[in-house]
Amino acid sequence: MSSEYIFRAEYISKQFAGHTALNNVSISVPRGKIFGILGPNGAGKTTLIRIINQILAPDEGKLYFNDEPLSPRHISSIGYLPEERGLYKKMKVGEQVLYLARLKGLSLTEAKEKTKKWFLRFEMQHWWNKKIEELSKGMQQKVQFISTVLHEPELLIFDEPFSGFDPVNAEQIKQEIIRLRTEGATIIFSTHRMESVEELCDHIALIHKSQKILDGSVHNIRRAYRTQQYEARISGNTDLIRTALTPKATLLHEHAEQDEIILTLQAQDGVSSNEILQSLLQHAEIHYFSEKIPSMHDIFIQKVTQGKE
Amino acid sequence: MKKIWLVIQREYLTRVRKKSFIIMTILGPILMALVYGALIFIAVSEEEKEHVVMVVDSSPSHFSDGLRDYNQHRPNSKLQLIWKYDDYFQARDSIFNEAYSSILYIPRDPVAHPRGMYLSFKDRPSMSVKSALEIELEKLIEEQKLIQYNLDPNIFDSVRVKINLFEKRIKESAGGLEEEADFSDQKFFLAFGSSMLIYIFILLYGIQVLRGVMEEKTSRIVEVMVSSVKPFQLMMGKIIGIAMVGLTQFLIWVIFSGIVVTVISAVFAPSLMEQISSGSLETQAEIGGLDVSSLLNVFNMTDFTVMISLFIFYFLGGYLLYSSLFAAVGSAIDYESDSQQFMMPVTLPLIFSIAIAQFVLKNPEGTIAKICSFIPLTSPIVMMVRIPFGVPIWEVLLSALFLIGGFIFTTWIAARIYRTGMLMYGKKITYRELWKWLFYKG
Structure with missing residues (x-):
């Protein structure tokens, strides 16, 4: 049960009438982590997520949940928040949440107990008897979020979880997602917004044009995409610095900002940051020094545009 | 199976609790009852008005005398027969002054030429009044003809039969052939x-x-x-x-x-x-x-x-x-x-x-x-x-x-x-x- 990966998909392909939605995609989702499925619109993310949820069956490939072949009995261990949110508009909030929870296999009493707990946490106890259509969009989203996580599944799948929330509520949802991970859940979330990826994800898989073009831990990916560039903010003489740096590094860019000079340096292979710092120290006062690690955003753009060439 | 049951429950309960369901369920029979009641009411009230027919009999045999006691035998009938004029045009002249709505004209020899009879009206008689009158006239002509041909009306009645075939289905069964009544209507x-x-x-x-x-x-x-x-x-x-x-x-x-x-x-x-x-x-x-x-x-x-x-x-x-x-x-x-x-x-x-x-x-x-x-x-x-x-x-x-x-x-x-x-x-x-x-x- 406690293997490293809670979920694995191997060589998944899916075709729809003439177009390939997924082509030989494999992912392994580590237990207890937040796993991001990234990709531009139309890359195949939603198809992959629907396959994980057993809404669609793949044409080829194998799926494993806790090392067992994925089957309908795993449904109760998975919670899914689709990108297209929707609830029964005429149903009352409380009944709606209970209904969805019971469909996931909870008993009525269990479902009631847990619903009350969550309603308390989100301060929406008085919504119980309201109809869904009487709620604002944001409130509906919260109801939907609760019904996704209520049955405390091992694996949670959020498709664009922050769309439709205002910044305050989005932050609350983000905190809830982090808390769920702390409590042991594994989370797959799909997005095309990179800001949230670095904050939340431990691992990612990047899907583009139906193919996985990159995956791994966020940390490792960013390290792998290091360009050995450094940024320094200093006050001093740049000419002296330039000569001091040769041949360890070249100055790619400099510009003055108020009383500071901002430098972008390209280190030669095998030159450590300490060596560069030493050279700088001789001629300048250093305010700030940092390696320029590419953001997920940069990597994303880089990989996706590469694919186009 | 448990899940299907949950879905059934939801589909059932959300619909049954809807206002429109409750209203239709209550209103349905009331509407039906109203339609039914209206039909009966119309049937009962529609024929309220009596229709008075002036009989103008120009036959020497006083053909219409056979109808003189019609209203005595049928006091509830909407068809009222009266006699006053012997001339059709006299009757026609007074139709707007007197209390009769139609004139039934009987020609000289209605038994030989029943098509010579006609009904003129200022207010159209209802279908049932008209058919009641027609039935009476047919009966009279029948009687006259029987007398003409020297037939006993009792014999004629027994000769005339109306057939409504009783249907039975023959079935094969273990004990041979069986018959059972078949009620088509x-x-x-x-x-x-x-x-x-x-x-x-x-x-x-x-x-x-x-x-x-x-x-x-x-x-x-x-x-x-x-x-x-x-x-x-x-x-x-x-x-x-x-x-x-x-x-x-x-x-x-x-x-x-x-x-x-x-x-x-x-x-x-x-x-x-x-x-x-x-x-x-x-x-x-x-x-x-x-x-x-x-x-x-x-x-x-x-x-x-x-x-x-x-x-x-x-x-x-x-x-x-x-x-x-x-x-x-x-x-x-x-x-x-x-x-x-x-x-x-x-x-x-x-x-x-x-x-x-x-x-x-x-x-x-x-x-x-x-x-x-x-x-x-x-x-x-x-x-x-x-x-x-x-x-x-x-x-x-x-x-x-x-x-x-x-x-x-x-x-x-x-x-x-x-x-x-x-x-x-x-x-x-x-x-x-x-x-x-x-x-x-x-």
Whole structure:
């Protein structure tokens, strides 16, 4: 049960009438982590997520949940928040949440107990008897979020979880997602917004044009995409610095900002940051020094545009 | 199974608790009672006005004397006969001054030339008044002719017989041949009533299934749902849940209508009976003469249970067959405006079967009737029309088997279209597209 990966998909392909939605995609989702499925619109993310949820069956490939072949009995261990949110508009909030929870296999009493707990946490106890259509969009989203996580599944799948929330509520949802991970859940979330990826994800898989073009831990990916560039903010003489740096590094860019000079340096292979710092120290006062690690955003753009060439 | 049960529960409870359901359930029988009451009221009150006819008899034999005591014998009749003028034109001149509405002119020799009689009116006499007068005149001429030909009216009466053939069906049974009475009129009523009921139920609640599926699709709840239940379970849960809503409503209607109709009949019946006995309501009396309680005499108890169970079978079979198709249509379309185009092929066989039901009624054992009672799309209605008239067991079994097979087949198709259609948005659906969906994996 406690293997490293809670979920694995191997060589998944899916075709729809003439177009390939997924082509030989494999992912392994580590237990207890937040796993991001990234990709531009139309890359195949939603198809992959629907396959994980057993809404669609793949044409080829194998799926494993806790090392067992994925089957309908795993449904109760998975919670899914689709990108297209929707609830029964005429149903009352409380009944709606209970209904969805019971469909996931909870008993009525269990479902009631847990619903009350969550309603308390989100301060929406008085919504119980309201109809869904009487709620604002944001409130509906919260109801939907609760019904996704209520049955405390091992694996949670959020498709664009922050769309439709205002910044305050989005932050609350983000905190809830982090808390769920702390409590042991594994989370797959799909997005095309990179800001949230670095904050939340431990691992990612990047899907583009139906193919996985990159995956791994966020940390490792960013390290792998290091360009050995450094940024320094200093006050001093740049000419002296330039000569001091040769041949360890070249100055790619400099510009003055108020009383500071901002430098972008390209280190030669095998030159450590300490060596560069030493050279700088001789001629300048250093305010700030940092390696320029590419953001997920940069990597994303880089990989996706590469694919186009 | 537990999940289907949850879906059924939701579909049932949300609908039964709706205001519109409660209103329709209460209003339905009241409306029916009002229609029924209005019919009786019209029947009772319509003929209130008496119609006075001035008889102008120019026959030397005083042909019309035979009618002189008409109003004594029938004090309740709306037809009033009076005599005053011997000349048609005199009578015509005073028609707007005196209290009679029509003039009946009798020529010199009405027995030889009955076509010489005519009725002139200032206010049109009602059909029943006219036919009452015609009946009386026919009787008079008959009597005169009998005298002319020197026939005894009693002999004539016994010669004239009206035939209403009593029908019996010969059956082969273990003990040899058996005969049983066949009551066509009652069977006609039963056949038409039960097939009509099936038709209305399928149409009414099949469309509810379509609406429900569309609601799930347009509100986008469906993706959440299919991550918990199989699309097939969701679809079947909905179909069964709505069927139960329909049955609940029908049951309440039957009970309520029974009560209300009994009450109204009790109030109006005495005056209605009076009308019938007075003879002015002969046609109504004939229809009313089809006493529902006599239906129980038509079939013995075992036949009756067989009939009821077959009715329930075709009722449910037909509903399940059609509603799965309606579900498929609902899942394939995005907007209600598109629904007409795709509903057509589903509703067409239904309308077709109720349309040919009348031909089947006339000839329950004709070729078309037989063929249509095997085709699953038409059999729920057509077979139901035939059953009261007696259908060989092998035919019923075969038709039932086909219906079950047809139902399994349509749900299979519907489930496949449903599964794909439910998650397909913003795409213009064509029949070719639907055909492809049938063969998607998953």
